[in-house]
Amino acid sequence: MAGKRHWFVPDAFLPAESTGGFASHEAACLLNVGDRDAHVRFTFYFEDRDPLGPVDLVLGARRTWHVRLDDPAALGGLELPRGVPYAYEVESDEPVVLQHSRLDTSGGYSLFTSLAYGE
C-alpha cells in the first residue's frame, strides 16, 4: 500500500475576499505513487444544505495533482460557493494520499495545511 482509499477534510472554506493581487484559494493535493491511474470521487458537505457532487477525476499513475477547489474547470464545472464553511470527502479506487491547503489573503497573506484524515 502507498496511501488509503478514503479521505476526509472537515475544514474547507473559500474566502470571499482577496488582497494584494493574490487570490484566496484552496487546493486538494493528491499523490498517487502507484503504477495505475486512480479514479477519485469528491463529495462536498455543507452546514445547512445537502451535499454536492460527486465530481469524478482521474489522477495519473506516479503523479501528484494539486486540485484547485476554486476553479470550476478543475471540478468538472462545479462552482463551490465562496464565504461558506464546507468539508469534503475523497474516495479512490487506488491508494492515494490527500493533504488540504488554503491561502487566505482576506486580511494579510496566510497559508495553512493539514494532512486529511484517511481510512
Next chain:
Amino acid sequence: MAGKRHWFVPDAFLPAESTGGFASHEAACLLNVGDRDAHVRFTFYFEDRDPLGPVDLVLGARRTWHVRLDDPAALGGLELPRGVPYAYEVESDEPVVLQHSRLDTSGGYSLFTSLAYGE
C-alpha cells in the same frame, strides 16, 4: 466507518486581541458523512483549573459544522476564556472527523490548522 468517535485537540487558545477588523477566533470543524445524526460532547481542559463542560451538540447526517469556539451561542451558552491556553476532547456516538483551526489577528493575520488526534 467514516471517522472515529473520540477526538482530542491539545492546542487551543482564543487570542485576547484582534486587529484589522478580523476577530481572532477558533473553530472545531466537524464532518459527519454518515446517514445518522451524531451526538457530540465537548469537554474543555485547562492548565490550572478543572475541566468545563460537557457541551452537547447535534451534528446532522451528511453535514459539516465549523463550531465557533468563541461564540457562546454555539456552545450552549458556555463562554470560553480568552487569552488562556486550553484543550478539548470531543466524544461522539457516530463516527465523525475533527479538524481544529485558529485565526489569530493579534499581531497580523495568521491561520493555522491541524487534524485532531482520533481514536
Next chain:
Amino acid sequence: MAGKRHWFVPDAFLPAESTGGFASHEAACLLNVGDRDAHVRFTFYFEDRDPLGPVDLVLGARRTWHVRLDDPAALGGLELPRGVPYAYEVESDEPVVLQHSRLDTSGGYSLFTSLAYGE
C-alpha cells in the same frame, strides 16, 4: 486509551528574531484527559550534536499544559538554542496527546501547528 505514550516532533525551531513586540516561540501542547498524573520526559535532537535531556515534567490529571520551549523555567532550567533546527521526543507513563505550535515573528506574524506523530 485516550492518547499514546510516545510522541515525536521533527520540525522544531526557535527563531532568533522577533518583531512587533511579539516574542517568537514554540509550545509543546500536551493533553492528559485521564485520572492520573502523567510523567513526561522530553529529549531534544539536533543536526550536528548529541541530544539534550532528559527533561522530566509532570502533567496533571485532566489538565493541558502548553509547555513553552523558549522558557528554561518550563524545562527544568534547560535553555534551548535559538536559530538552530531541532526536534524532540516525548515519552509518557500515561496516554497523552501532543501538538506542536510555533509563532514566528521574524518577518511578520505567522503561526503554524501540527499534531505530533504518536505511537
Next chain:
Amino acid sequence: MAGKRHWFVPDAFLPAESTGGFASHEAACLLNVGDRDAHVRFTFYFEDRDPLGPVDLVLGARRTWHVRLDDPAALGGLELPRGVPYAYEVESDEPVVLQHSRLDTSGGYSLFTSLAYGE
C-alpha cells in the same frame, strides 16, 4: 519502533518569489531517534512529468535533519523547479518521522506545516 519507513507529502511547492529578505523555501524535517543511521531515499512527483530522483541521503543516529528542498547541495545536486506543484515520497531503511514545512514570503510572511503521511 520509533517512526515508520515510508512517508508521503502531497503538498510541496517552492514559491517563485520572495520578499523582505526572507527566502521562500521548504524543508523536509526528518527525525531518527534510533541508534543506527537511516538511509533515506527521496522521490519527487509532478503533475505533468515523470518523477525525479532517487536522491539518497544518510540521516545520522539520534539526529534530526531539516533538509532544505530549495538547496541542490542538500539533494545531491538535484535542483527542484520553483513555482511548480510537486509532491514527494521518502523511503528509509530505519524507522524515522517526517514533517514538511514551507515558508512563503511571496506576499507576506507565512509558514505552514504538517506531519507527513506514514506507513
